[in-house]
Amino acid sequence: TVNIALTEGGRPRSGVVLAPATGELFWGDAEGAFAALVIGGVVSDIQPINVEETGPLRIVASRSHGHAALAELCDTLQVERDVSVGSSLKFCLLARGEAQLYPRFTPTSEWDTAAGQAVLEAAGGVVWDLDGAALTCGHRDRAFLxxxxxxxxxxxxxxKCLGEMNRLLA
Structure with missing residues (x-):
């Protein structure tokens, strides 16, 4: 994916995520969140997107960077299905209402999350650290992890998910 984010005060304020292999384009800012297709360099089929809370619980998770607690979390929360895609696209699937949760049990780089976080938050979702605070950017002291x-x-x-994650990690 190609991920571009504008951050202010340690928070992603706008973001763009492009998946060149599929032509999927997502963006979000104070005006809302949107999805479109890019075919032959032309952007088409622009649609507003929003999170969806109802229905069977769907999760997006990292199989390549999995953690032992992930399977137990899915069982505890009675997840109907999980979907495996790249980091920034996980946020976009939540923003488009195709899943409701993305628990991350392993470190990832801010450049893989900031743009997707902006899209998800513009669509009505949240991204929190394990203390329940909004995930922030610009952490040079942690090598931007x-x-x-x-x-x-x-x-x-x-x-609900944060409580279970903290329980599993204790």
Whole structure:
């Protein structure tokens, strides 16, 4: 993916995520979140997108960077299915309502998360660290690595998942 984010005060304020292999384009800012297709260099089929809380619980997770706690979390939360895609696209699937949770149990780089985080937050979702604070950017002291986090379609889902994540990591 190609990920571009504008950050202010340690927070992603706008972001663009492009998946050249599929032509999927996502962006989000104070005006909302949107998805489109890029075919032959032309942007088409622009649609507003929003998170979806209802229905069977779907999760996006990292199989290539998995953690032992992930399977137990899925069982505890009674996840119907999980989807495996790249880091920034996980946020976009939540933003488009195709999943509700993205628990991250391993470190990832801010450049893999900031743009997707901006898209998800513009679509109505949240991204929190394990303390329940909004995930921030610009951490030179950590080589721009994020700690573990939860991205969710709502604060309620984030709280529920965060409690389980912290229990599993204790």
């Amino acid at each position: 994020n700690g573990f986090f939860i991205a969710a379609a709502s604060e309620g889902l984030a709280r």
